[in-house]
Amino acid sequence: MWRYLRELWGGFWSIILSMQITLRYLFTRAVTVQYPEEKRQLPVRALTRHVLTIDLDSKELKCTACDMCARICPANCIHLEGEGKGKARRPKWFVIDHNLCMYCNLCVEVCPFDAISMYTGMYELGGFSRTSLVYDMETMHADGFYPTIMSPRSPAGAGVKAPPPAGAGKQARKA
Amino acid sequence: MTTVNLHLQQVKEQTAESMEEMWVNMGPQHPSTHGVLRLLIKLDGEVVRECIPYMGYMHRCHEKIGENRAYVQIIPYTDRLDYLASMYNNWAYCLACERLMGIPIPERAEYLRVLIGELQRIASHLIWLGTFGLDLGNFTLFMWCFREREMILDLFEAVSGQRLNYSFMRIGGLALDVPEGWLGDVKAFLQWFKPRLPEYDRLSTDNIIWQKRIQGVGILTPEDAVSYACSGPVLRGSGIRWDLRKNDPYGIYDRFEFDIPVGTSGDVWDRFWVRRQEMDQSVRIVEQALTEIPPGPVLAPVAKKLRAPVGDIYSRVESPRGELGDYIVADGSEKPYRYKVRAPTFVNLSALPVMLPGYLVADAVAVLGSVDIVLCEVDR
Ligand code: SF4
Ligand code: SF4
Numbered sequence: 245m246w247r248y249l250r251e252l253w254g255g256f257w258s259i260i261l262s263m264q265i266t267l268r269y270l271f272t273r274a275v276t277v278q279y280p281e282e283k284r285q286l287p288v289r290a291l292t293r294h295v296l297t298i299d300l301d302s303k304e305l306k307c308t309a310c311d312m313c314a315r316i317c318p319a320n321c322i323h324l325e326g327e328g329k330g331k332a333r334r335p336k337w338f339v340i341d342h343n344l345c346m347y348c349n350l351c352v353e354v355c356p357f358d359a360i361s362m363y364t365g366m367y368e369l370g371g372f373s374r375t376s377l378v379y380d381m382e383t384m385h386a387d388g389f390y391p392t393i394m395s396p397r398s399p400a401g402a403g404v405k406a407p408p409p410a411g412a413g414k415q416a417r418k419a
Numbered sequence: 420m421t422t423v424n425l426h427l428q429q430v431k432e433q434t435a436e437s438m439e440e441m442w443v444n445m446g447p448q449h450p451s452t453h454g455v456l457r458l459l460i461k462l463d464g465e466v467v468r469e470c471i472p473y474m475g476y477m478h479r480c481h482e483k484i485g486e487n488r489a490y491v492q493i494i495p496y497t498d499r500l501d502y503l504a505s506m507y508n509n510w511a512y513c514l515a516c517e518r519l520m521g522i523p524i525p526e527r528a529e530y531l532r533v534l535i536g537e538l539q540r541i542a543s544h545l546i547w548l549g550t551f552g553l554d555l556g557n558f559t560l561f562m563w564c565f566r567e568r569e570m571i572l573d574l575f576e577a578v579s580g581q582r583l584n585y586s587f588m589r590i591g592g593l594a595l596d597v598p599e600g601w602l603g604d605v606k607a608f609l610q611w612f613k614p615r616l617p618e619y620d621r622l623s624t625d626n627i628i629w630q631k632r633i634q635g636v637g638i639l640t641p642e643d644a645v646s647y648a649c650s651g652p653v654l655r656g657s658g659i660r661w662d663l664r665k666n667d668p669y670g671i672y673d674r675f676e677f678d679i680p681v682g683t684s685g686d687v688w689d690r691f692w693v694r695r696q697e698m699d700q701s702v703r704i705v706e707q708a709l710t711e712i713p714p715g716p717v718l719a720p721v722a723k724k725l726r727a728p729v730g731d732i733y734s735r736v737e738s739p740r741g742e743l744g745d746y747i748v749a750d751g752s753e754k755p756y757r758y759k760v761r762a763p764t765f766v767n768l769s770a771l772p773v774m775l776p777g778y779l780v781a782d783a784v785a786v787l788g789s790v791d792i793v794l795c796e797v798d799r
Binding site for chain 2: 254
């Protein structure tokens with residue numbers, strides 16, 4: 245009987261003790277973020293949707309359709325066809341199927357021309373059909389500087405450029 | 420004899436069948452099985468008599484996929500095994516390939532691997548502690564553990580760009596060096612994290628309800644643990660001092676000072692306590708690695724097209740869940756001829772039938788939680 249009461253009291257006491265610790269957290273700042281309204285600042289390396297980078301002067305795609313990325317991709321989701329010979333070789337069409345992509349960064353690492361980047365900060369890719377996740381060359385055509393593995397800094401060299409605000413995403417790119 | 424018993428007696432006589440035992444399905448959609456696991460449990464009233472785990476609901480042909488991919492291409496798939504400790508899966512696979520191909524790794528990469536691996540161990544144990552608390556009804560602990568785990572994920576996101584499936588290690592080192600100031604962030608994290616551990620203790624370890632709930636439940640004797648080839652905290656909880664970081668050192672673990680916590684009786688409490696202390700030890704290792712880390716390259720010069728010499732290798736590491744082994748048979752081409760993963764949770768889960776019988780069905784959840792399964796790794 246006494247043992248039972250003692251255990252009962254012990255249980256109550258540990259509940260009170262735990263309550264004491266947790267109570268403190270009522271008065272501290274929340275660690276959570278109210279997502280759609282507030283957005284976290286992504287680190288530069290955050291792997292998000294691909295972009296085909298451009299030469300900043302001529303605004304031409306750097307890609308030479310060498311097919312390296314398509315061959316290394318484990319998920320087999322990059323498809324492209326090139327046209328032209330030698331230095332003038334450029335992709336005719338270039339498609340990445342983001343339904344299959346594993347965001348492994350292998351295609352970016354293997355690219356010898358620094359022509360593809362995943363440091364874009366575009367992560368809100370939701371769509372209403374599967375085809376909406378298949379991105380073609382126009383959609384992935386960069387509109388300015390994007391950090392890449394070889395050049396994680398801005399071209400001026402003035403520190404790390406934060407990725408463009410997420411969610412400016414697809415629409416802005418298309419316009 | 421009470422009236423109820425009398426009534427039962429009558430029913431039994433009428434149906435001429437044993438009313439005492441029945442088979443009950445726990446899962447595949449049970450919320451506390453941490454995935455898609457089906458346990459077939461034979462109940463005698465409230466007491467578990469037998470348990471048969473059914474696995475394979477999440478089989479994804481990992482090994483067969485591996486046989487059709489080049490060596491580098493397998494790395495992203497290894498993430499998807501034990502997704503709570505992806506870095507460790509990367510490491511295990513890359514280490515196997517490096518041993519097979521005889522590639523030496525730069526010093527800095529070795530240190531960073533240990534550092535990242537131990538952070539991953541903390542993160543994995545945190546999520547285990549949190550979900551284990553959730554199984555036992557301690558929701559606050561769950562939230563707190565996730566808060567700290569989230570910080571580790573932020574650190575990993577800063578280095579690898581991913582929060583769960585990192586694909587960060589490469590054959591020959593790491594994909595990239597850590598960004599500037601990252602090591603300082605790790606230090607700041609440890610500053611925050613170390614006082615949190617006693618806080619968890621006050622909420623769980625010192626809590627009498629918690630103690631009563633898990634002490635003396637789900638006992639796994641050392642003999643059974645060995646004969647079922649258990650590893651990791653499940654084995655150490657049964658009192659066997661076996662940790663591959665000490666017993667078969669890989670990487671540079673022989674340079675660090677740390678202890679291996681072991682349990683005494685092999686119950687759920689011991690497995691909990693081993694993991695809880697391992698977090699302390701991991702913090703120690705991370706601190707040592709932070710002070711000793713040298714500058715230099717992080718990726719050894721390796722060929723773009725990796726070919727392994729003909730031969731085979733079994734290489735193992737101590738993942739947060741136990742002995743994670745990779746067996747690769749190479750035939751000289753770009754792809755492995757045979758690729759096999761020894762998943763620690765698969766083996767540990769197989770010991771569940773000897774842990775459960777004799778305990779209440781309410782304890783089954785606690786025992787299952789203490790094994791720390793990740794079903795993507797179990798089913799592969
Ligand atoms: S590897 Fe680079 S240059 Fe070659 S096709 Fe891919 S994106 Fe273009
Ligand atoms: S990130 Fe990986 S899966 Fe995605 S397109 Fe590149 S190589 Fe393929």
